[in-house]
Amino acid sequence: MIRVGIIGSTGLAGEGLIRVLLGHPEAKLTCVCSDHAAGKDVADVIPGLAKELSIELCPTDADRLVAETDVVFMAKKSADSMRLVPRLLDGGVKAIDIGGEFRLKDPAEYEKWYGGKHECPGLLGEAVYGLPEFHADEIAAARLIANPGCYPTSALIPLVPLLRKKLIEPDGIAVDAYSGMSGAGRTSGYAFIDHNEDIRAYKPVGHKHTPEIEQELSGAAGRAVVISFVPHLAPLDRGIHTTIFARATAASSDALRVLQEFYADAPFVRVFADPGKVTLLNVRNTNYCDISVALDNRTGMVIIVSALDNTTKGAGAQAVQNMNLMFDLDETTGLKNRSY
Amino acid sequence: MIRVGIIGSTGLAGEGLIRVLLGHPEAKLTCVCSDHAAGKDVADVIPGLAKELSIELCPTDADRLVAETDVVFMAKKSADSMRLVPRLLDGGVKAIDIGGEFRLKDPAEYEKWYGGKHECPGLLGEAVYGLPEFHADEIAAARLIANPGCYPTSALIPLVPLLRKKLIEPDGIAVDAYSGMSGAGRTSGYAFIDHNEDIRAYKPVGHKHTPEIEQELSGAAGRAVVISFVPHLAPLDRGIHTTIFARATAASSDALRVLQEFYADAPFVRVFADPGKVTLLNVRNTNYCDISVALDNRTGMVIIVSALDNTTKGAGAQAVQNMNLMFDLDETTGLKNRSY
Amino acid sequence: MIRVGIIGSTGLAGEGLIRVLLGHPEAKLTCVCSDHAAGKDVADVIPGLAKELSIELCPTDADRLVAETDVVFMAKKSADSMRLVPRLLDGGVKAIDIGGEFRLKDPAEYEKWYGGKHECPGLLGEAVYGLPEFHADEIAAARLIANPGCYPTSALIPLVPLLRKKLIEPDGIAVDAYSGMSGAGRTSGYAFIDHNEDIRAYKPVGHKHTPEIEQELSGAAGRAVVISFVPHLAPLDRGIHTTIFARATAASSDALRVLQEFYADAPFVRVFADPGKVTLLNVRNTNYCDISVALDNRTGMVIIVSALDNTTKGAGAQAVQNMNLMFDLDETTGLKNRSY
């Protein structure tokens, strides 16, 4: 059994991880950390876990984590959390960060997009970007995983193969994405009456998920790629639906077929010929990313759609997919047939 | 492995059963029946099942079901479906009906509330009402289970123990229930624009779930119990929230404690002291029924609240809970830790 | 033109009043008060009012209100607001309180349900309960109106005529009500992810709207009436749907006809024979309260349903209906044909 620790257990991401791991046959929660609620039973803090899990929340303590875990999920953004990472790695514990601190390779880019200096810039080079569809081997060998953002996952899964195979032009890509309200976590302060029956853009220029997408796309294209990325809030709990506009190349008519082949054996990516089948309902409470692509010959544009659940494939379930690879388990362990 | 058949696989209830059973370690789907889509792969009809299940839908054929299944779930309302039941039982196959045809013991009551004559009245006496919290032993011995309605489950779980222990008066019970839109199935025709941002009552007098509730309550009270039951449509996908008003007895101040004790070891019922913790979110995508009770000394009324997911504890997952009992498995097999 | 002031203009109730009054042909907003935003244009604080209204928000100042207004709507709960009321009345300005401070006649009841001492108990006797369907003449003569609560309006409109005519028993009435999230105002802190797809009860015993309902029902019945009242949060912006259970009397079969006659000429109450036509959608953005009633002969219960928009008939639009009566205008001035 893999002994698992979670930092930030009572946040939305932490709770999501607990729920994924509860159904995992090879994982055992040993350190469920919450500094503000340490000493309480987790089900007293998260009532939905009653009769699912009973464990005392513990303080975030590096020595204890080193002694009692094999892997720690970092589900809390804070300088303290980041400073914990080197101590875990030194103690032989693997770390999977879902907070976004280790996704950019260049500390200067981190400063520019995230604000503030990075706490452990020396680890940025080592951290592996945890998108299993593209980096499975590096993930398997990694000590430290930077779990991808929810928006980036939805954009990269369709875009990377298309760029690699030159089925779209790398210039002028526009990523238009719509997220359920859980994307902002439990303390976002998004009120029901301000967001029900509403859609609005936020940060249409400069959202911090942009450089992470560009970093991976540049790798796929073999040259620098710059994109426009506009995130929106949509009136639903869960899910990200992303529509992408890219300029066609001479080969774009093969795009659908190439995606179908690329993902034929991928356990968590489904390619549909009909863009209307790419829905948030089909991926809700699952680890799937569903995608489709259409070429508009009239305009010379390739239209790509993508859907995933930001709380699963966009966060905790993808993190567990990474854990499976890191511990030499089947990639799908504990992640299929979960939704009902 | 239990070999399982489903009649009416592509309806909402049928799909729900498939999803529950996909995560069940001791069940194997052998006959996934759909008369209108026979010959197609199930994932071509239900795109959300792609990469979850690939099986050819088969016609509803009694001989094949007898040959290839150990238990059949009836998830389709029709005279043909009902007439299938005796043939299955004769062939040694157990049957679990989630369509409501076998819940009432008295054929005259069936005719009065459901309209039309029952197709196999001789089986009404044998069918066991499949509410595991009260009838586990009979369920374990049964060939034919009448899986309870979603509304009845939400009302009976709190009311039965209270009536048995005389903690509420049996007269004048008012059950006010609010259901998500999936309660009516896929072909209900409930349009988004007619129900979003809306609540309305339907069938405030004479809903067919009424006699089923009364039959069980009468058993619990040891005398005839008549209730008022008003169902409503609420603007959400899943979930039933039920608020019940009952007159207090001299012993009502014990109601919360008694419920806590009664359900202390029940795997799928959670009793909260705070009625505000009984929420649809906490039970969504689970097999739990969450309940609470409060005595209003000022008015002499007992206020009971109850929440469950109509598509799981209110339908398919409860049906599988019954299957587990019928096949001598742990009651919780495949039903815990499913939601993420 | 009636010169109008609003205290608490940038809260949800204040904004609602502004919107109602903007379409009123005989009212002119002269003092739009907001202490925290005084000096700013109202449309800079409430962007949805851009090109609808441009007026500088002013501090809450009694002298200025006396000099510049004929009527003031109190849309803010605070001791300061309450202490303003006698100064307004002394200055010859009428006041309409939508905050709930003047609804109970007995200061002891106020202390019991609201907590804390009343700031001007001497005015409780004078304040008229502003439910125009029952108190039109007193309203017309009043200086101070206690605008009813949203829940109480939804319960009283059907119940008062039924009790007056003895068509239901006064004992054992159970009021089960479901409110949209705007009922709690802008600062409630109700997060989208905690309430979307959810229903839950809150304060099932002891909600402060209870005594206000009982006070009016006791008047209608000619004896003390005690009710059970359970409010719930429902996943929608606006609207209250209330279902009421009452014991039938020998005359209850006349209930529907009596309500139809009672409200035949009421401009804002609609009585439907079919309870299914009492929907939140039909009353949204209007000043209507829609109701229906059904007798269940089998159980001896009368089932009543009622729907209104908590932000209009349940708050600001009803307040303006009261203003119309106080200033001898047609009761419907500015209140019909507003929704589109």
Place this chain on the structure above:
Amino acid sequence: MIRVGIIGSTGLAGEGLIRVLLGHPEAKLTCVCSDHAAGKDVADVIPGLAKELSIELCPTDADRLVAETDVVFMAKKSADSMRLVPRLLDGGVKAIDIGGEFRLKDPAEYEKWYGGKHECPGLLGEAVYGLPEFHADEIAAARLIANPGCYPTSALIPLVPLLRKKLIEPDGIAVDAYSGMSGAGRTSGYAFIDHNEDIRAYKPVGHKHTPEIEQELSGAAGRAVVISFVPHLAPLDRGIHTTIFARATAASSDALRVLQEFYADAPFVRVFADPGKVTLLNVRNTNYCDISVALDNRTGMVIIVSALDNTTKGAGAQAVQNMNLMFDLDETTGLKNRSY
């Protein structure tokens, strides 16, 4: 008073028109046509109109319309409706078509995008595209108005001034739009359970609103403009939120200022510096289109957002705005201060 007829009164668009016109001080509904419900009172068919309007629905009869109306709104798509138009015009009655039949100037384009031959191609040249922000003078002089589509209105209001002033490049414009479910009308068959908590694209290539947008943009740019337009279904009743990506020109940094100046005196367009203030809630139940624009210097893209209510500015209220211009009324008559 303008005597008004409506064809297709009981559809969603027809009901919308009725509601707008009920609050119009200079319009009188004389022929409220519905072939399938002729003879009934409108409020018996649309219960929400009870106590708002009582008028007998009449059959669609050209002679009667000519005799009893000054203007007819066509709110029903059918060959019969189209053939009515020349008879109305010959009889001296003005016509405003909200069904989309007269928007394209070229009958060949109509055939290509709408399918089938046009019933009265000779009128395509005469019909004026009813976007008052750009064509007020032609509208005032017109006999026949082609009321714009909801998506086109949301795209054209920000794009036309930007193209006219060369603040964006005319090539490569991508329009990504999200509509509430009412966009499809009452008979769409969009079920609640299939669309709640969901977003999906439909017709990402070839939606029939595309040529209408291109026709107007080509006029604005003075050359042929081709766009990519992807419509989506979003889980809300009303509203269209559109995000547009366009390539910047050297002058794009002026875009916000130019839009602010262009629309300074427009009664129904509001330009916000902050794209986050462009929300569906701010335009719900109003005739406003709210817009914003941002230049991303890093990528050389201009990001435009736009919000309107598809049932008002996107349909009936804009049609009445056109009527006001045609009958020499102030453009805003009956259209401001309607929402509460």
